[in-house]
Amino acid sequence: DTGVSQDPRHKITKRGQNxxxxxxxxxxxxxxYWYRQTLGQGPEFLTYFQNEAQLEKSRLLSDRFxxxxxxxxxxxxxxxxxxxxxxxxxLCASSLRTxxxxxxxxxxxxxxxxxxx
Amino acid sequence: DQQVKQNSPSLSxxxxxxxxxxxxxTNSMFDYFLWYKKYPAEGPTFLISISSIKDKxxxxxxxxxxxxxxxxxxxxxxxxxxGDSAVYFCAASDPYNQGGKLIFGQGTELxxxx
Numbered sequence: 001d002t003g004v005s006q007d008p009r010h011k012i013t014k015r016g017q018n019x020x021x022x023x024x025x026x027x028x029x030x031x032x033y034w035y036r037q038t039l040g041q042g043p044e045f046l047t048y049f050q051n052e053a054q055l056e057k058s059r060l061l062s063d064r065f066x067x068x069x070x071x072x073x074x075x076x077x078x079x080x081x082x083x084x085x086x087x088x089x090x091l092c093a094s095s096l097r098t099x100x101x102x103x104x105x106x107x108x109x110x111x112x113x114x115x116x117x
Numbered sequence: 118d119q120q121v122k123q124n125s126p127s128l129s130x131x132x133x134x135x136x137x138x139x140x141x142x143t144n145s146m147f148d149y150f151l152w153y154k155k156y157p158a159e160g161p162t163f164l165i166s167i168s169s170i171k172d173k174x175x176x177x178x179x180x181x182x183x184x185x186x187x188x189x190x191x192x193x194x195x196x197x198x199x200g201d202s203a204v205y206f207c208a209a210s211d212p213y214n215q216g217g218k219l220i221f222g223q224g225t226e227l228x229x230x231x
Binding site: 004031033035040041042043044045048050055056058091093095097105106107108109110111 | 121123126151153158159160161162163166206208217218219220221222223224
């Protein structure tokens with residue numbers, strides 16, 4: 001296992017189309033996160049899962065966005081009716097949450113760059 | 118509401134000298150801090166972290182300092198190398214109230230010149 005992988009790496013779509021991205025985390029990691037990054041900004045949290053349970057969704061995540069992690073392994077992020085403002089880098093990260101107070105560091109994938117025309 | 122701020126968008130340093138990247142935060146509930154490095158077209162790569170119960174953590178050429186009273190942390194790179202040229206993000210988490218998510222600063226682009 002070489003790390004977090006994301007597919008596709010690049011996606012160009014027309015406004016109004018639906019897109020779906022996939023993330024495969026590090027195999028033993030139980031937490032999976034989605035972030036979005038726009039030019040000149042740091043990654044912004046969208047949502048995260050512990051195993052198959054979606055524990056939190058950011059208010060940035062409109063109703064057009066949905067994420068799943070059906071078997072607690074890979075995850076998909078779908079954007080319906082894309083808008084030009086959705087153009088960004090979508091990053092996936094995973095971590096191993098163990099008992100204790102402090103979470104472990106998150107390992108990021110290479111990202112999917114979305115361009116909405 | 119920018120809870121984590123990196124006020125310097127860019128920094129240029131001579132090879133072999135010290136690079137100091139700064140980060141300020143506003144949420145006193147943050148108790149775990151991380152630095153990530155990002156090259157173009159790649160995801161962020163974890164560098165070093167520090168818990169709020171410490172004021173310093175060192176890993177090779179990288180040292181992170183935390184000043185809780187000032188809500189300030191810094192990353193020192195000594196000596197700086199051209200391969201360190203990248204965008205550096207600081208991030209914070211509040212696991213008690215905000216789960217596992219990280220709050221990132223805007224990033225500082227470091228350029229190390231030979």
